[in-house]
Amino acid sequence: MSILINKNTKLIVQGITGRDGSFHTGKMNEYGTQVVAGISPGKEGTNVNGIPVYNTVAKAVKETGANTSIVFVPAQFAADAVAEASEAGIELVICISEGIPTLDIIKIIPILEKNGTKMIGPNCPGLISPGKSMVGILPVNIFKEGHVGLISRSGTLTYEMVDQLTAKGIGQSTCIGIGGDPIIGLHYKELLTMFENDDETKAIVLCGEIGGDAEEQAAAFIKENITKPVVAFIAGQSAPPGKRMGHAGALIISGSGTAAEKIKAFEAAGVKVAKEPSEMPVLIAEALKQ
Amino acid sequence: MNIHEYSAKELFAKFKIPIQNEIVCSTPEEVAAAADKIGLPVVVKAQVLTGGRGKAGGVKFTKTKNEAIEAANNILGMKIKNLIVKKVLVCEAAAIAKEYYVGMVNDRNTKSVLLMLSAEGGVEIEEVAKTYPEKIIKISVNPQTGLLPFQAREALFNIMTDGNEVRQAADILVKLYSLYVHSDCSLAEINPLVVDKSGKVIALDAKINFDDNALYRHKAFEELADYTEDEKLEIDAKEKGLAYVKLDGEIGCMVNGAGLAMTTMDVINLYGGTPANFLDIGGSSNPQKVIHAMEFLLNDKNVKGVMINIFGGITRCDDVARGLIEAFSKMNVNVPVVIRLSGTNAAEGRELLKGNDKLMPAETMSEAAQKIIAAIK
Numbered sequence: 001m002s003i004l005i006n007k008n009t010k011l012i013v014q015g016i017t018g019r020d021g022s023f024h025t026g027k028m029n030e031y032g033t034q035v036v037a038g039i040s041p042g043k044e045g046t047n048v049n050g051i052p053v054y055n056t057v058a059k060a061v062k063e064t065g066a067n068t069s070i071v072f073v074p075a076q077f078a079a080d081a082v083a084e085a086s087e088a089g090i091e092l093v094i095c096i097s098e099g100i101p102t103l104d105i106i107k108i109i110p111i112l113e114k115n116g117t118k119m120i121g122p123n124c125p126g127l128i129s130p131g132k133s134m135v136g137i138l139p140v141n142i143f144k145e146g147h148v149g150l151i152s153r154s155g156t157l158t159y160e161m162v163d164q165l166t167a168k169g170i171g172q173s174t175c176i177g178i179g180g181d182p183i184i185g186l187h188y189k190e191l192l193t194m195f196e197n198d199d200e201t202k203a204i205v206l207c208g209e210i211g212g213d214a215e216e217q218a219a220a221f222i223k224e225n226i227t228k229p230v231v232a233f234i235a236g237q238s239a240p241p242g243k244r245m246g247h248a249g250a251l252i253i254s255g256s257g258t259a260a261e262k263i264k265a266f267e268a269a270g271v272k273v274a275k276e277p278s279e280m281p282v283l284i285a286e287a288l289k290q
Numbered sequence: 291m292n293i294h295e296y297s298a299k300e301l302f303a304k305f306k307i308p309i310q311n312e313i314v315c316s317t318p319e320e321v322a323a324a325a326d327k328i329g330l331p332v333v334v335k336a337q338v339l340t341g342g343r344g345k346a347g348g349v350k351f352t353k354t355k356n357e358a359i360e361a362a363n364n365i366l367g368m369k370i371k372n373l374i375v376k377k378v379l380v381c382e383a384a385a386i387a388k389e390y391y392v393g394m395v396n397d398r399n400t401k402s403v404l405l406m407l408s409a410e411g412g413v414e415i416e417e418v419a420k421t422y423p424e425k426i427i428k429i430s431v432n433p434q435t436g437l438l439p440f441q442a443r444e445a446l447f448n449i450m451t452d453g454n455e456v457r458q459a460a461d462i463l464v465k466l467y468s469l470y471v472h473s474d475c476s477l478a479e480i481n482p483l484v485v486d487k488s489g490k491v492i493a494l495d496a497k498i499n500f501d502d503n504a505l506y507r508h509k510a511f512e513e514l515a516d517y518t519e520d521e522k523l524e525i526d527a528k529e530k531g532l533a534y535v536k537l538d539g540e541i542g543c544m545v546n547g548a549g550l551a552m553t554t555m556d557v558i559n560l561y562g563g564t565p566a567n568f569l570d571i572g573g574s575s576n577p578q579k580v581i582h583a584m585e586f587l588l589n590d591k592n593v594k595g596v597m598i599n600i601f602g603g604i605t606r607c608d609d610v611a612r613g614l615i616e617a618f619s620k621m622n623v624n625v626p627v628v629i630r631l632s633g634t635n636a637a638e639g640r641e642l643l644k645g646n647d648k649l650m651p652a653e654t655m656s657e658a659a660q661k662i663i664a665a666i667k
Contacts, residue, residue, distance in 0.1 A: 075503065099503045101474055102476060102501050102504070103433075106402055107434075109401045109402065110434055142634070154550065155547050155549065156547025157549030159550075233553075235549045236555075237556045238537075239555070240535075245535060246533040247548045276656060278656055
């Protein structure tokens with residue numbers, strides 16, 4: 001199984017002719033992801049490494065049957081690109097672009113809701129179902145097929161966790177970087193539910209960070225709705241209040257959004273919290289034994 | 291980006307949100323002239339980018355010109371939460387009948403602009419939110435229609451009873467929403483919004499934060515910025531492709547990725563050290579970026595050692611190692627440096643660093659933290 005993406009994923013790349021877009025298209029293709037088209041307004045009829053380029057998402061969907069899109073376009077145009085994919089009937093949009101104005105995202109949320117489009121990101125590294133498909137900018141060689149689902153607000157922290165798991169022989173079903181912005185698409189609750197319903201997933205890793213109260217909400221949600229073991233990690237325990245730590249969403253405001261509050265919420269919900277990344281494989285191995 | 295009350299009120303005036311007569315001043319002489327022009331009594335308010343001005347003695351009600359000058363002498367130059375007051379706002383003293391809180395924010399949970407109202411005006415809204423969350427009325431605004439007048443009225447009738455006041459306040463809210471979206475705010479607050487004794491509704495205070503990601507659309511806002519020395523460093527770093535936040539510890543950190551950079555600080559803390567900064571160099575092995583990053587670390591006089599923590603993903607660790615060797619060959623580094631390389635081609639990367647007397651290698655993040663802590667003792 002795995003969630004969200006698998007061997008049947010048919011992907012289009014919005015911004016395929018850009019530097020990042022073309023580079024990562026190559027990487028995704030190499031991994032076996034079916035990249036069926038690219039979008040670059042005004043460049044229809046050309047191709048990027050054999051992948052046909054279209055002017056609009058609507059036409060690409062009509063001619064290729066694509067169901068998933070990845071967005072690499074510059075931040076100023078990225079929200080518009082996500083909306084275009086949604087209106088063209090794309091079911092899942094992964095938005096890699098970083099630095100999108102928050103109000104641009106707020107403006108397109110009703111469009112995504114109307115069409116039932118799922119969005120991952122913005123400001124995220126994408127996702128991978130090891131051995132099946134990768135949609136993002138993830139370094140594929142560190143992943144291994146297996147039974148741990150992973151949800152994370154950060155990119156390199158995800159790699160760190162996965163690397164630790166893989167080194168101990170613990171593989172993954174699907175790993176998702178949900179993005180470091182304050183307002184993002186799919187969040188913990190939706191993804192936890194998908195992992196709960198996925199036969200292949202036996203345990204879940206949740207990597208959170210300071211800012212907002214999504215982790216506190218996730219803790220309460222896990223207690224009521226998730227039967228599979230979850231192990232959490234929270235980055236930013238030593239972060240000062242009022243300072244944005246790299247991610248636009250990683251900010252402690254007026255004493256709320258701290259790591260301490262989040263850790264307390266998880267522990268109160270019976271979710272184990274790793275003190276440092278190297279503790280994660282130990283806790284997951286214990287969870288998988290039960 | 292945050293702006294001062296007087297700048298926020300200039301924006302209010304542009305959007306026709308009623309404010310009092312007021313003049314921003316930098317010297318006691320200017321304050322005296324302003325008091326003459328506005329007419330006594332006046333309120334002298336410190337202009338600093340932090341809350342709690344009142345408690346710190348930064349807001350004074352003055353009945354005579356001498357009192358106004360004395361207030362200016364006391365407030366100008368005072369420190370509030372480590373920020374020096376460089377300007378004061380001299381305002382007409384309002385005859386306050388009632389005080390309310392109104393605010394708007396980009397809300398993570400509803401994924402919309404959230405309008406917040408409370409009858410508890412003048413106090414810190416975070417306090418109200420913690421103690422009496424039910425006392426805050428919240429309305430999620432549909433971005434496709436914007437805030438409609440009837441929605442504003444409906445919300446306001448929860449905290450006000452007088453129809454005349456509600457009509458004025460609703461007009462203010464609709465204008466504030468318009469200002470909010472036109473200026474790409476991430477927060478806009480009027481605390482307090484007051485009804486004066488004549489029944490007029492006025493914004494007595496103003497707080498505005500702009501969304502940093504949208505500043506490229508508002509070049510004119512740049513001159514409203516009043517950055518601290520630390521913030522200037524952060525902006526300088528951003529221009530060099532780095533995310534840097536200065537802290538007050540001893541171990542400089544250089545990391546790729548924000549989440550891993552925060553985790554590195556946490557692990558240093560866990561093993562008894564203190565991080566000197568947050569620094570995310572992003573995903574590249576460009577030697578120039580490493581040099582810039584090291585300059586930030588070494589310019590911090592508190593830094594006694596450096597921990598470099600790189601997870602090679604798409605960027606291969608052997609490339610990163612080459613970049614580091616090149617960067618370090620051009621720099622004069624006289625503090626111990628521990629480097630941890632992991633991920634793609636980590637073994638090759640570590641091999642390249644062997645025999646380099648400037649860089650101590652470590653295999654894991656925990657080991658690197660312990661090594662650098664031991665090295666600076």
